[in-house]
Amino acid sequence: MTSQTQSAKTDSKDRVIIFDTTLRDGEQCPGATMTHEEKLEVAELLDTMGVDVIEAGFPIASEGDFAAVNEIAKRAKNAVICGLSRAAPKDIDRCAEAIKPAKRKRIHTFLSTSPVHMKYKLQKEPHEVYEMVIAQVTRARSHTDDVEWSAEDGTRTEFDFLCRCVEAAIKAGATTINIPDTVGYTTPQEYFDLFKRVRETVSNADKAIFSTHCHNDLGMAVANSLAGVGGGARQIECTVNGIGERAGNAALEEIVMAIKTRNDVFPYVTGIDATMLTRASKLVSAATSFPVQFNKAIVGRNAFAHESGIHQDGMLKNAQTYEIMTPESVGVKQTSLVMGKHSGRHAFVHKLEELGYQLSDNQLQDAFVRFKALADRKKQIYDEDIEALVDEEIATAHDRVKIVSLTVIAGTQGPQQATLTLDIDGKHITTQSSGNGPVDAIFNAIHALVPHEAILELYQVHAVTEGTDAQAEVSVRLAHDGRSFTSRGADPDTLVASAKAYLGALNKMCSRAGRMAGVEKRIHSTDVG
Ligand code: KIV
Ligand code: ZN
DSSP states (O other): OOOOGGOOTTEEEEEEEEEEIIIITTTTTTOOOOOOOHHHHHHHHHHHTSSEEEEEOOTTTTTHHHHHHHHHHHHSSSSSEEEEOOOSHHHHHHHHHHHHTOSEEEEEEEEEEEIIIIIIOOOOHHHHHHHHHHHHHHHHHTTTTTTEEETTTTGGGGGHHHHHHHHHHHHHSSSEEEEEETOOOHHHHHHHHHHHHHHHHHHTTSEEEEEEBBBTTSSSSEEEEEHHTTTTTEEEEEBGGGOOSOEEEEEEHHHHHHHHHHTSSSSSEEEGGGGGHHHHHHHHHHTTTOOOTTTTTTTTTTTTTSSSSSHHHHHHHHHHHHHHSGGGGTTOOOOHHHHOTOOOOOHHHHHHHHHHHHHHHHHHHHHHHHHHHHHHHOOOBBBHHHHHHHHHHHTTTTEEEEEEEEEEEOSSSSSEHHHHHHHHTTTTEEEEESSSSHHHHHHHHHHHHHHOOOOEEEEEEEEEETTTTTEEEEEEEEEEEEEEEEEEESSSHHHHHHHHHHHHHHHHHHHSSTHHHHHOOOOSSOOOO
């Protein structure tokens, strides 16, 4: 065993390695694209909260992915930084180059082993796949002694072939063996048995740590992961908020709290500081613009809310009547101080600390100015308002296209009109457009100033808090060239929030290196003045 993550026991309880793939499996799902800066920020938080292995991206996929993995590798303080690669030598070498600066580094290389994947996806015979497994692991080991090998679609792989591949991978030097439930098909009992049987059958199984990787297509990803650990796995691959391909991956916060709360049934320990779970959830939601469903376990808005009279009565008598874990244990802070226009900088800084934000001096100054502007328009500022404001501050810090001013004429006498001034790379440009409704007019104006071919896939509005003066939070998803870009904008004025959200998604498209060269060119050729 090479890395510290592979020390098996802590306090006589087995240590379960938390392998977070929010920045790889999570980020690759439609609409969850993060900017470079957002990825760095998420990685920093994961590192601080005690994630053992951060899968930072898929370096061969794009220049942007490479740059993010490389920068995260430079900055990480504790976690092992891992990059994903397919079996091809150039994939593996590119991955090795990206993770090179990390203090502790891992190459995760994978290959499909199920009959359906080998026949249709790889178009290879099993014996060819077997040889590729040996070659890919050997190549990865020439770069680092921490190598993970995954049998993609492992749960639908023939058992004997799976065992042969696992054995060969370990012999070639793999230190972690992942058996993914790629299509979210397995069940807890089946997954438990699979790990148990593979570990009993493979002669060199004791030389590697086994890992779970579960997708949530049937809603069993967390249950399956925990069952896999019961069967002998000691690493769980998961994502914050469970984001990921299709129905997502096993949710990190649910895994951690299940182990903590039901330690009688799951007698393991993780290195995660659970009080940072809420902050991580909010950050990932803000960075991806993926909302967290209200009733989501652990981190949903309603996860600790007690609405019914009977429950409230019980809670007042003794919290244990309806609460199996406390909100504080996952980092939910009681809304104590409601802020308003008389709140000073000191109170603002205190509130940010309480909410778990660490801003640079410049970010803090900008956020405070925006807070004051909001307080002038809204009597009471709640935690959610401040979170929306700061998240937006962080998300837009590197935007090249920003809103300067917007005036809209709306009402029963159409056509509705928008006059919009944007700041594009420091230059101001104005246009006026009409549309079928005020939002359409605004989006047409943005299109006129920043011509692009993206398609609007989603437009959604919800209120951040209660009351008619509540901030509107708008989500916009744009699709271009097979990728989706989601962003959120918040403002007491729904139309301004709409413009911010649309521009946020457009900025994400622009920041995706290489992919949006067309838009880049148009931004520069736009007659700005
Ligand atoms: O779901 C899957 O099989 C994967 C592999 C690349 C590990 O994400
Ligand atoms: Zn996956």
